[in-house]
Amino acid sequence: MSTPERKKVSAIDFFCLGFGAIVGVGWAVSINGWMTNCGGPVPAGIGYLLCLIIMVPVALCYCELVPMMPVAGGGMAFAFRAFNEKVATISGWAAFGAFVFIIPWEAIQITDVLGYLIPALKAGNPLYTVLGSDVYLSTIIIGVVCSVAIFAINMRGLASAALLQKILCFFLIGCAIVGAIAALVGGTPGNLTPIYDVSDPTIYGPTADGLKEVSHSSMFGGCFAIVSQAAFFLSGFETIPQGVEDAGGDLKGVGKTVVLSVSMACIFYAILLFCFGYGYQWQAFAHLARPAAASMFPLIFPGTTGTVLFWILTIGAVAGLLTTWNGFFTASANLLMAMARGRLIPKVFAKQNANGVAVNGQLVCFLLSLAGPFVGANMIDPLTTFSAAAFMLSWCLTAWSLVLLRKNHPEMERPYKIPGGMATGLFAAILMTVVLVCAFIPVSPFYVGDMAVKMFIIWMAIGVIFFLVSGGQRKGLSEAELEEGVFGKKDA
Numbered sequence: 001m002s003t004p005e006r007k008k009v010s011a012i013d014f015f016c017l018g019f020g021a022i023v024g025v026g027w028a029v030s031i032n033g034w035m036t037n038c039g040g041p042v043p044a045g046i047g048y049l050l051c052l053i054i055m056v057p058v059a060l061c062y063c064e065l066v067p068m069m070p071v072a073g074g075g076m077a078f079a080f081r082a083f084n085e086k087v088a089t090i091s092g093w094a095a096f097g098a099f100v101f102i103i104p105w106e107a108i109q110i111t112d113v114l115g116y117l118i119p120a121l122k123a124g125n126p127l128y129t130v131l132g133s134d135v136y137l138s139t140i141i142i143g144v145v146c147s148v149a150i151f152a153i154n155m156r157g158l159a160s161a162a163l164l165q166k167i168l169c170f171f172l173i174g175c176a177i178v179g180a181i182a183a184l185v186g187g188t189p190g191n192l193t194p195i196y197d198v199s200d201p202t203i204y205g206p207t208a209d210g211l212k213e214v215s216h217s218s219m220f221g222g223c224f225a226i227v228s229q230a231a232f233f234l235s236g237f238e239t240i241p242q243g244v245e246d247a248g249g250d251l252k253g254v255g256k257t258v259v260l261s262v263s264m265a266c267i268f269y270a271i272l273l274f275c276f277g278y279g280y281q282w283q284a285f286a287h288l289a290r291p292a293a294a295s296m297f298p299l300i301f302p303g304t305t306g307t308v309l310f311w312i313l314t315i316g317a318v319a320g321l322l323t324t325w326n327g328f329f330t331a332s333a334n335l336l337m338a339m340a341r342g343r344l345i346p347k348v349f350a351k352q353n354a355n356g357v358a359v360n361g362q363l364v365c366f367l368l369s370l371a372g373p374f375v376g377a378n379m380i381d382p383l384t385t386f387s388a389a390a391f392m393l394s395w396c397l398t399a400w401s402l403v404l405l406r407k408n409h410p411e412m413e414r415p416y417k418i419p420g421g422m423a424t425g426l427f428a429a430i431l432m433t434v435v436l437v438c439a440f441i442p443v444s445p446f447y448v449g450d451m452a453v454k455m456f457i458i459w460m461a462i463g464v465i466f467f468l469v470s471g472g473q474r475k476g477l478s479e480a481e482l483e484e485g486v487f488g489k490k491d492a
Contacts, residue, residue: 013166018261020169020320021236021327024106027176027272028291028317029113034229034273036286039196039222041277045270047226052266054227054435055234057428058395059262060418061402062237066258067415068405071487072358073338074238075398080342080486081409082401085474086467088486089344091397092335093463095238097456098390099332102235103365105383106325107372110146110318111139112380116289117314133376143373150322151366154329155357165326168319173268175316179293180272182309183279186300191281192274196222200283227435227446231388233269236327237261238394256416291317329369333361342486343474345466350485385452390459392436399429 038044065078073080076092115122121142126134153164196219216225237258272293276285280296288295294313298306337358340350351360402425405412418424438446440453448456474482 013163015257015261016166016169016323018237018257018327019264020165020172020323021331022234022261022265022324023169023172023268024233024236024320024324026233026320027269028293028313028320029109030229030233031272031276032282032285032288032292034226034269035277035282037229038225039198039216039219040192040194041273041282042192042195043219043222044226045273045277047223048230048266048270048273050223051227051230051234052263054431055230055262055266056259057424058399058432059237059259060424061399061428062258063256064414064416064418065398065402065405068412069487071338072334073342073486074335075394075401076335076339076342076344077486078401078405079397082404083397085342085344085482087397088342089339089463089467090460091394091401092339092344093460093466094390094397095394096332096335096339097459097463098235098387098394099238099328099335100365100368101383101387102324102328103332103369104372104375105380105387106321106328107143107147107369108375108377108380108383110321110325111143111373112377113291113314113317113321114142115139116291130374130376131378133378135374135376140373144370146322146325147366147369147372150325150329150369151362153326154333154365155359155362156355165323168323168326172316172320172323175312175319176268176272179297179309179313179316180275182297183275183300186297187275187279189278191279192277195219197283198222224446229384229388231391231435231439232384234262234265235387235391236265236324238331238391293317325369329362329365332365333358336361336364338486342482343470343477345463346470347473382449382451382455385448386455386459389439389448389452389456392432392439396429396432396436399425399432403429 034044035041038047062074066074069077069081071077073092075095076088079091080088115136121138122134122136124136126136127140128135198217216222276293276296279300285292285296291314294310294317297309297313300306301309336345336349337352337360339345340347349358349360349364351358353359402418403422406422406425420427435446438444439448441447442450477485
C-alpha cells in the first residue's frame with residue numbers, strides 16, 4: 001500500500017524553522033539579564049559577535065553533513081556513521097534532552113509572560129507553589145490550550161508546522177526591527193554607560209545563598225560570560241536536520257540554511273543589545289518587568305506611542321515564543337523516532353502515521369509540554385542550563401564526526417564542502433571540546449551550574465538504560481537492517 005505523498009519543504013521554510021527556533025522569546029524576556037550578567041549591553045553584544053567564532057564552524061559541520069546524510073536524526077546519524085551505535089546514542093540522547101526540555105520551558109514562559117501582561121490571570125490565591133513560584137489555575141489553562149494547539153498543528157506534518165513557522169518568524173523579526181528603531185530614536189549614548197560595571201549586586205537578583213555574583217571582573221570576561229547561556233539561546237539550528245527528510249531537491253541549499261540561521265541569530269541578538277541599551281539606561285533596565293524589551297517603551301515614550309510600542313514588542317515576543325515551541329516540538333519527535341528506528345532506544349517510539357509524522361514522539365512532546373504550566377516559572381533557569389550542557393555535548397560529537405568521516409570515508413558524496421575542509425572541522429571539534437569541558441568546571445566562566453550538572457547526569461543515565469533495554473531488539477537485526485533504520489532505504 002502506498003503512502004500519500006508528503007508536501008516538500010523549501011530552503012526558506014527551513015531557514016524560518018531554524019532561525020525562529022533559535023531566536024524565540026529570549027530577546028524579549030532575557031535581554032536585560034544578558035546585559036547585567038555581562039556587565040552591560042556592549043560586552044554582551046560583543047559577546048554574541050564572538051559567539052560567531054564558536055558557532056559558525058559548528059554550523060558549517062552541519063552544513064556539510066546534512067546534505068551528505070539527509071535523514072531525521074541529525075547528529076545522531078552522523079555519529080552512527082563516524083563512530084558507532086554507542087556514541088550515536090550519546091549524541092542523540094543528549095540532543096533529544098536539550099530539545100525536549102525546551103518544550104516545557106516555552107509552556108512555562110508563555111504563562112509567565114501573559115501573567116505579567118494580564119495581572120488578573122494571577123489574581124487571588126495560587127493553587128500551589130513550586131520552588132517559590134506560584135502556580136494559578138488560569139495560567140495552567142492557557143498553557144494547556146497552547147500545548148494542544150501546537151500538538152494539533154505538528155500532527156499534520158512538517159509542512160503545516162513550517163507554514164506556521166514562516167508566518168511567525170517574519171512577524172517577530174518585523175516587531176524586533178520596529179523596537180530597535182524606536183529605541184535608537186528615543187535613546188541617548190549615555191544609556192550605554194558605564195560600558196562595563198559589575199559593582200551593583202542588586203541588579204543580578206537573589207539566589208538561595210544571597211545575591212547572585214558574577215564570575216568576571218573585566219570587560220574581557222564580561223564578553224565571554226555570554227557563552228554559557230549562548231549555547232541555549234543559539235540552539236535551534238538543529239531543527240533543520242531533524243526535518244530534512246521532508247526537504248525538496250535542493251539539499252545543498254538546506255544545508256546552507258544552518259549556517260545562515262546561526263549567523264543571523266548572533267547578529268540579531270547583538271544589534272538588539274546595542275539598540276535597547278542605547279534606548280534605556282541599562283542598569284535601570286535590569287529591574288523592568290518581563291518582557292523587559294517591551295516594558296521600557298512606555299518609559300521612553302509616555303502616552304499612546306509608548307503603549308503601542310509596548311504591545312508591538314509584546315506580541316512579537318509571544319510570536320517568538322511560539323516559533324521556538326513549534327520548531328522544537330517537531331524536531332524532538334523526529335529525533336526520538338530516528339533513534340528508535342536504529343534501535344538505540346525501544347522501537348515503540350519509531351511509529352509513524354501515513355503522513356510520516358512521528359506519532360509516539362509527538363505524544364511524548366505533548367505530555368512534556370502539558371507538564372510545563374504545572375511546574376512554575378522558577379524551573380526556567382534549571383531547564384535553560386541543562387539544555388545548554390546537552391547541546392554542547394551534541395555539537396562536540398557532531399564536529400568530531402565530520403573530522404572522522406573526512407578522514408575515514410573520503411569517498412562519501414559531499415554535495416557541499418565547507419570552506420577550509422578538514423582544518424575547519426578540526427577547529428570546530430577542538431573548540432567545542434574545550435567549551436564543553438569548561439561548562440562542567442565550577443571555577444570556569446562557562447560553568448552551567450550545579451543543578452544543570454545533576455540533571456545532565458540523571459538524563460544521560462536514563463539514556464544508557466534505554467540503550468541497554470533495547471539491546472535485544474538490536475540483536476534481532478542485521479547490521480544492514482540497523483543501517484536502514486538510521487539512514488532509510490537506499491534508492492535502487
